Amino acid sequence: MPDYKAPLRDIRFVLHELLDDSKLAELPGYADATPELVDSILDAAASFCEEQLVPLNRPGDETGSQLANGVVTTPPGFKEAYKAFAEGGWISLANDPDYGGQGLPKLVSFAVEEIICSANLSFGMFPGLSNGAYNAIALHGSPELKSFYLPKLTTGEWAGTMCLTEPQCGTDLGLVRTKAEPQPDGSFKITGNKIFISAGEHDLTDNILHLVLARLPDAPAGTRGISLFLVPKFLPKPDGSPGPRNALSCIAIEKKMGIHASPTCQMAFDGATGWLVGRPHKGMSAMFTMMNAARLGVGVQGLGIAEAAYQGARDYAKQRLQGRAPQGPQAPDKPADPIIVHSDIRRMLLTIRAKTEAARALALWVGKELDVSLKHPDPAAREAADDLVALLTPIVKAALTDLGFEAANLGMQVWGGHGYIRDNGMEQFSRDARITQIYEGTNGIQALDLVGRKLSLSMGRLLRRYFHPTAAFIEESMTDPALGEFVLPLAKCFARLQQATAFVAETGLKDPEAAAAVAPDYLKLFSYTVFATLWVRMAKIALAKQNGEEAEFYKAKLACARFYLERILPEHSAPFALVMAGKGALAGMPIEAF
Template sequence: MQVYEAPLRDMRFLIHELFAKDGFGTFPAHAEFTPDLIDAVLEEAAKLAHDVLLPLNMSGDEEGCTWENGVVRTPKGFKQAYDQFREGGWCALANDPKWGGQGLPETVNKLVEEMISSANLSFGLYPGLTHGGTTAIKAHASPDIQERFLPKMVEGTWSGTMCLTEPHCGTDLGMLRTKAVPQEDGSFKITGNKIFISAGDHDLTENIIHLVLARLPDAPKGVKGISLFVVPKFLIKEDGSIGPRNGVQCTGIEHKMGLKASATCQMSFDDATGWLVGEPHQGLAAMFTMMNTERVSVGVQGLGVGAAAYQAAVAYAKDRIQGRALTGPKRPDLAADPIIVHPDVRRMLMTMRAYTEGCRALSMWVARALDAERHSEDPEIRQRAEDMTALMTPVVKALLTDLGHEAAHLAVQTYGGHGYIREHGVEQYARDARIAMIYEGTNGVQALDLVGRKLPAHGGRYLRSFFHPVAEYIEKNKSTPGMEKMIDALEKAFGALQLATATIAQKGMADPEEAGAASSDYLRLLGLVAIAYLFARSAKIAGIKTMMGQDPDGFYAAKMVTVRFFYERILPQVAGLLTAIKAGKASMMDMPEEAF
């Protein structure tokens, strides 16, 4: 049986303490969202996750989605849960009030997304993709399209998808073949096939709004010839009601290793009616508005699964008895001690805990930047926030899903043989977590994006949004009593990151393969330094609270232990990463292809 309780104490710490003074300031658009109101929203989300979504996680995995006679059905209980989710206003949480949204900060939305991902990752994809779709439509579509689609999508009565991948091309979208033919009434006829379309068809909403990449007849080759179209499953009448079926059909669903309650569809568009979103041949840029939002959310998915796996491992380690502690029996009243007494079990639990709390802090930092980018009234802050989200989006997507996957596997290891069977549900976490490293651009692609696009952009301007606050914090806190050792370690790790950045910049200019060979190691190095920086800030707050006797529940003391474990056991990885980066491409690229 799976267990999960939302980590509300840590979430409140991040929102109300760690990021209370992070340089982005406050936003008038969020003035009404007081700490008490935010806490109330998080508490209600925690109840929803525990009481409604968690009970459907294992059953949904066992039953999966079904496809019969062109109709896709979600597992038992999903429709009722979605109706409750929609009626509770959760679909509209962070959407623009202009279209019926509640306008809550993205920081709150990402914490709710984490809870949903922990309780039932498959369920979360249905409303999650809709949120991404509304973002793209709001940013790029004409007022007429916005008025036609956004209210129902924000409400959750209609859902959304993004249709990119085709059978012959995945990441290389320049190869896509789906075509769009202009019509006299201003619409287009869309024809082509798409695969791996999450939530492409289902029985949760009365309509599904597809965002489809396609080519116009006069489109130039490659990615410069892609346009974006909105294509509903059912056409919409003049009065806004549902009309006849459009030329869109699910031709099958994928049978996957995990995420089985999320319908992953093969979609056929046969002269389907659609409308252009944005400008012709600018579809990829418009779609990236949605994809960038989704990539941060996918990182949060990895975090959510890792957090649930950690909780499951802790519960089991406290309950399972096996052997005696190396220093003598801890529970002489039992036949053996709980396995949580063993150092290697503690190593796994502390690793999962450090990953989870560090990734949560990193996701919240980027969410704060997203809010600042959209809502700050200071142009300088908006620009800095935009730079930071551009730099850190691939890091959040890749690092959080990598570490979430590692946490899920550590949970299986903690359970031992019981983790490998289905009864306890932790093997589902390992299976579900795996997809997050693949979709929305594989983690290798995220690393290439980081070193190939983000580092050199605008003369390295994006990097300054991260380097400057870290350097300033180190300089300011070098002499802070009790933090000397930690700041010294942070400074050395930051120095390794700076050296790695210079190495990639120097080698990559002469040989792009050198940058590519270093990309995954560099992304992890940057991510670990980012977590170390946030953990140092966390430890400073926790130390002050503890010293003042303001730690009745032991939260701050536990935070300091977690930070110390990260610094002593995980952060030293940066030395090995730097060594690998400096080694260059030769050992991976010199092998003749025929020798593999």
């Protein structure tokens, strides 16, 4: 397996210099979250992941999780690593101190999640799902549910899942058939089958808390009739210890392309006891709490894969000897030059790196805004931050997972034939990354969410949270001659995004199918623009520091910025043209002709 070292200097550049995370300590509850503390947390996370999770990644892929007699066993070493992970407090970083959490900013949690996902994506899914369950219960559960279950999720003693999908419904959750029958004691009997349940059964924890979508007997049709229930694997005793087995079971685990160590389960609920989370028939709002957080988390998974693929490809390119550079031997003392001297190799490496660094900046920016939306004392500031998070969530999920798969494939290409060989570990990145473009809402669904909901919400209020500051930043930057080479490409792309936005908004009012037809291209255009915006901001910092301490670090930042703006950003012309072309040829083929 390619070696991985957490890119701490690059993460700190974004946290401390681009986002100025020191200001988070001014928010209520975050007084201890100083840059010094954040640095120590990152150091510890890097050590844990490099030493304990990376060595389990390839063996876990080879062995996978196994189902026998209803029991799922995770690969060797996972149980011990999970115990150390939980005891180290990594699950509780951003959880509420009232339930045993550390109360740290989401921003810090996002940075740590990237490192975990680079080190071992399958392992990272277990605590990631538990955090999703924690968030849903914390926001929508009764005081009794919160006080009883959240401490167990915080310590990692118990795990959580999301049980949405059924054989007949994936994206369209209005088709859910699972039933919930009220009981005299206030509980419910849950009956139905769920599929694609990540970590639905495993041996890492004493109990698993399933959050299940189901219908009450009087439920209206469609998504308006869905409720959310907490259904434990073992019914807890009054003292909080696991009691008798609930009437649920894992009947199969899927044989998948990737993430083999993460069991994807088919779950049967046969009159299992559960408790209502939130109000009756309002399960979708509670589930969206989990899904929105999960979509950001999946975006970070794509980022983690991209970084790991970059490191594996870069290290190989520096040591693999093949041919001579066009300009003459670069390693005359060796029989051939390292392949990194060749332009095509450098193109692939720079493509991964330039997009990955912009993706990291985007993910952490959204993490910071999420903290502001939760903690800022000014309601207007909270609303503005929440709007921006909502707008950027589908872009984070889609753009970063597309990047993860692209980076994995480019990284394998750098290795050539050796990248295609399983023993070398590069092809695993491609297999693991592919699911991120599918689950928690396919990337096509993210595009529809952006165009169908986020653009029109509150008369375009969400859009203004990005458009107005970006326009002001471009205007301000135009007066700086040193920034000219960076800001001019951004200004051109941003102008096209504005034009495309107006076109989509206008045509969508007349013909919703037309807006849906160009939604994926619009999201791509938006992501190119956001990445460019962040690169110009990073270039501005690097320009001011390129002749001081760490000069080489900042010069490398400028080189990446130039590559993105000169060699990648021009690609925005294609999705712009596709948006402006409308639905035309796409809608012209009769269904019968397919």
